[in-house]
Amino acid sequence: MSRLELLTVEGLRIDGRRPNELRKITAKTSVLAQADGSAYIEQGNTKCLAAVYGPQEVRHRMQILHDRAIINVEFNVAPFSTSERKKRSKNDKRSLEIASAIKQTFEPVVQTSQFPRSQIDIYLQVLQHDGGTLQACINAATMALIDAGIPMIDYVCASTAGCIEKQPVLDLNYLEESSDSPELTVAILPRTGKVNLMSMESRLHVDMLESVAALATQGCEQIHTILDSVVRQNTQLLKDSMLQ
Amino acid sequence: MTENQVASSFSFKIFERIKPDEYFRRFIEENVRPDGRALHTFRPTSIRQGAITTANGSAMVRIGGTTVVCGIKAEVAEPRVDRPKDGFLVPNVELSPICSANFRPGPPSEQAQVNAEIINQVLINCDIVDLSELCIDEGKAVWSLYADIVCINYDGNILDASFLALLCALKDLSLPTAEVLPSSIVQANSSMMIKPLKLRRLPISSTFCIFANPKVTLSDPTDSEENLSKETVSIILDTDGKILYVHKSGGAMCDAEMMKSCFSRANERAAELNELIERTSSQ
Amino acid sequence: MKRSDGRTEPSQLRAFAASQSLLNRADGSAKFSFGESTVIASVVGPAEVKIRDEKMDEATVEVIVRPAVGFPSTKDKLLERALRQTVEPTILAGMMPRTLIQIVVQIVQEDGNMLSTAVNAISLAMLDAGLPMNSLAAAVSAIIDQEGNLLLDPNSKELENASSVHTFAFDNTTSYNLLLSHCIGTYSQEQYLDCLDACKHASERVHSFIRTAVEKRIEKEYQQLQSS
Numbered sequence: 001m002s003r004l005e006l007l008t009v010e011g012l013r014i015d016g017r018r019p020n021e022l023r024k025i026t027a028k029t030s031v032l033a034q035a036d037g038s039a040y041i042e043q044g045n046t047k048c049l050a051a052v053y054g055p056q057e058v059r060h061r062m063q064i065l066h067d068r069a070i071i072n073v074e075f076n077v078a079p080f081s082t083s084e085r086k087k088r089s090k091n092d093k094r095s096l097e098i099a100s101a102i103k104q105t106f107e108p109v110v111q112t113s114q115f116p117r118s119q120i121d122i123y124l125q126v127l128q129h130d131g132g133t134l135q136a137c138i139n140a141a142t143m144a145l146i147d148a149g150i151p152m153i154d155y156v157c158a159s160t161a162g163c164i165e166k167q168p169v170l171d172l173n174y175l176e177e178s179s180d181s182p183e184l185t186v187a188i189l190p191r192t193g194k195v196n197l198m199s200m201e202s203r204l205h206v207d208m209l210e211s212v213a214a215l216a217t218q219g220c221e222q223i224h225t226i227l228d229s230v231v232r233q234n235t236q237l238l239k240d241s242m243l244q
Numbered sequence: 245m246t247e248n249q250v251a252s253s254f255s256f257k258i259f260e261r262i263k264p265d266e267y268f269r270r271f272i273e274e275n276v277r278p279d280g281r282a283l284h285t286f287r288p289t290s291i292r293q294g295a296i297t298t299a300n301g302s303a304m305v306r307i308g309g310t311t312v313v314c315g316i317k318a319e320v321a322e323p324r325v326d327r328p329k330d331g332f333l334v335p336n337v338e339l340s341p342i343c344s345a346n347f348r349p350g351p352p353s354e355q356a357q358v359n360a361e362i363i364n365q366v367l368i369n370c371d372i373v374d375l376s377e378l379c380i381d382e383g384k385a386v387w388s389l390y391a392d393i394v395c396i397n398y399d400g401n402i403l404d405a406s407f408l409a410l411l412c413a414l415k416d417l418s419l420p421t422a423e424v425l426p427s428s429i430v431q432a433n434s435s436m437m438i439k440p441l442k443l444r445r446l447p448i449s450s451t452f453c454i455f456a457n458p459k460v461t462l463s464d465p466t467d468s469e470e471n472l473s474k475e476t477v478s479i480i481l482d483t484d485g486k487i488l489y490v491h492k493s494g495g496a497m498c499d500a501e502m503m504k505s506c507f508s509r510a511n512e513r514a515a516e517l518n519e520l521i522e523r524t525s526s527q
Numbered sequence: 528m529k530r531s532d533g534r535t536e537p538s539q540l541r542a543f544a545a546s547q548s549l550l551n552r553a554d555g556s557a558k559f560s561f562g563e564s565t566v567i568a569s570v571v572g573p574a575e576v577k578i579r580d581e582k583m584d585e586a587t588v589e590v591i592v593r594p595a596v597g598f599p600s601t602k603d604k605l606l607e608r609a610l611r612q613t614v615e616p617t618i619l620a621g622m623m624p625r626t627l628i629q630i631v632v633q634i635v636q637e638d639g640n641m642l643s644t645a646v647n648a649i650s651l652a653m654l655d656a657g658l659p660m661n662s663l664a665a666a667v668s669a670i671i672d673q674e675g676n677l678l679l680d681p682n683s684k685e686l687e688n689a690s691s692v693h694t695f696a697f698d699n700t701t702s703y704n705l706l707l708s709h710c711i712g713t714y715s716q717e718q719y720l721d722c723l724d725a726c727k728h729a730s731e732r733v734h735s736f737i738r739t740a741v742e743k744r745i746e747k748e749y750q751q752l753q754s755s
Binding site: 482490495503 | 605617715
């Protein structure tokens with residue numbers, strides 16, 4: 001089989017994007033009636049749903065922390081979301097790893113010390129997978145936490161970037177992700193620019209790292225603008241309805 | 245809002261929390277339900293087919309506040325020796341904590357397992373699909389369809405929603421044409437898609453719950469109504485008015501007359517949903 | 528007409544058999560058979576309940592089904608829920624708040640109608656355990672075969688030729704209230720109501736059988752007491 005052409009001679013990618021272009025993002029909040037806060041995000045064909053419950057009573061007594069709230073993250077992939085049906089149990093190692101990465105990303109951002117002896121649950125459900133699950137989950141969780149009205153010091157915005165034929169590219173889709181190109185996920189706090197999460201599981205030359213990271217950071221900022229405008233729009237609607 | 249209004253709006257919320265059955269009974273005495281529906285009306289229902297592009301067939305169904313997504317993935321499997329032509333259709337229901345705070349993370353709950361089993365038994369016993377249509381090569385390879393029904397938002401009546409989602413996903417299903425090569429490798433040709441399964445009948449589920457005091461039957465119960473009543477009746481009909489499945493349990497209030505009225509409501513509901521399904525598939 | 532196991536009437540039930548108090552570690556137990564289909568049920572309770580399942584105003588009823596061979600499957604889960612919801616309304620659970628009533632059903636031999644056999648076994652076992660109850664559940668199954676005949680209490684051979692299978696449970700109050708209806712297959716509303724009616728009459732026979740079984744046992748115990 002011939003190797004897939006991921007970049008055309010004109011420098012366009014397999015789905016027609018330019019190297020520094022994000023996929024289309026659609027974000028909605030308050031999509032679930034049962035949860036305290038919820039969000040749905042589509043980044044291209046990756047679709048992710050987040051629900052936040054809490055702050056509420058801690059379910060297991062022994063986990064109680066007397067000075068702050070604990071954050072509990074459950075990550076679940078719908079069996080039909082990937083191209084190969086895989087029956088993943090909730091406790092498989094990969095899911096646990098992603099859940100713990102998300103938990104660690106949010107722990108320093110959520111003002112947990114305001115809710116001692118309580119628990120905040122973040123449930124994530126991937127409905128369709130087309131690359132960049134982790135970033136979509138982090139963005140969805142941010143929106144759901146904001147929707148739930150849980151105090152945070154800033155947004156957490158995540159984006160991926162990779163490197164194809166020595167050209168840094170932003171926001172990899174499933175095809176690009178699975179064809180051996182390195183993928184770096186970065187989550188930042190946009191106001192201060194602090195890096196909250198950086199993860200890469202493949203090989204990338206150290207000379208490229210800086211430019212790839214810079215591109216991912218740029219992506220995070222773009223995502224921040226989009227998410228922020230959604231939140232502002234929602235708040236405006238809420239304000240209008242209250243003033244009526 | 246004046247102060248008085250604020251106080252009264254708070255007090256009815258508190259009333260609902262501390263005396264849910266009494267709160268509910270006062271509504272029922274006025275022949276109306278807390279969400280404004282009449283006793284016999286079902287919640288507005290909508291269907292979207294093909295919502296998941298990674299699945300071979302999919303549908304999203306909303307019944308009021310209950311939302312479920314059904315995605316069907318096809319895999320090639322070896323048929324059973326005693327039925328060399330028959331493929332497999334495996335339904336599975338997932339009720340994860342994302343859809344309601346009442347569900348705990350962990351292994352599937354009794355409710356999820358029971359619903360999957362009911363769907364499975366109806367599929368097997370009621371002659372809905374012909375599994376031999378899933379045959380690729382007799383005795384060598386067949387399609388195995390995994391129908392995963394994921395609840396996204398739970399507000400009661402999961403059986404009706406799951407059944408409807410499964411049906412619409414089956415209608416949406418398309419598979420690549422496949423053949424078994426002499427080297428016993430199955431080759432799929434995804435440029436030629438076919439719709440392999442024809443539904444022989446359209447099973448439509450309607451669920452009711454029965455209150456003891458006052459004695460009333462409610463169509464399409466919500467989560468809070470399900471929690472307050474113990475007795476439920478589920479009826480699955482096909483569009484010719486044949487009954488496929490009746491399950492009633494959990495109380496002793498229901499008699500033949502009540503069952504008859506449930507049947508006629510279920511008949512109306514089946515006609516209504518049949519029309520909706522037709523309209524969705526023709527789009 | 529003659530049925531595959533030699534019965535002559537479509538409305539004829541297979542021979543009942545029952546014995547009570549056969550397990551000495553449980554609070555109540557009973558064995559019930561419809562012909563070859565046999566089930567043992569045991570009842571423990573009122574006992575301590577897990578905090579998670581505790582109900583403040585009534586007892587929690589739990590039913591566990593153990594199949595004759597292999598591990599419990601989702602089929603048994605369905606059976607568990609149906610059995611629990613059938614017998615729950617007959618127990619005066621409000622008299623035993625914050626306790627657990629645990630019912631274990633062991634399938635011994637399968638020859639059709641496990642659901643109805645299990646309901647009858649549980650009823651007898653609950654009587655044996657002396658639980659406060661307001662009525663007694665009794666269940667009977669029926670099928671409509673491919674030719675449209677209604678056969679009561681089918682065996683597994685007849686079940687293979689069934690176009691629909693119906694199981695009904697009734698209590699023994701004066702109005703014979705319907706406790707459970709579990710019917711699957713393809714059938715019309717008239718056929719459903721016919722089955723309901725036939726099973727209702729047949730369940731009266733099961734009720735009177737349970738009554739004689741209990742009476743006989745008490746008589747025997749009384750005689751033993753007198754002779755000792």
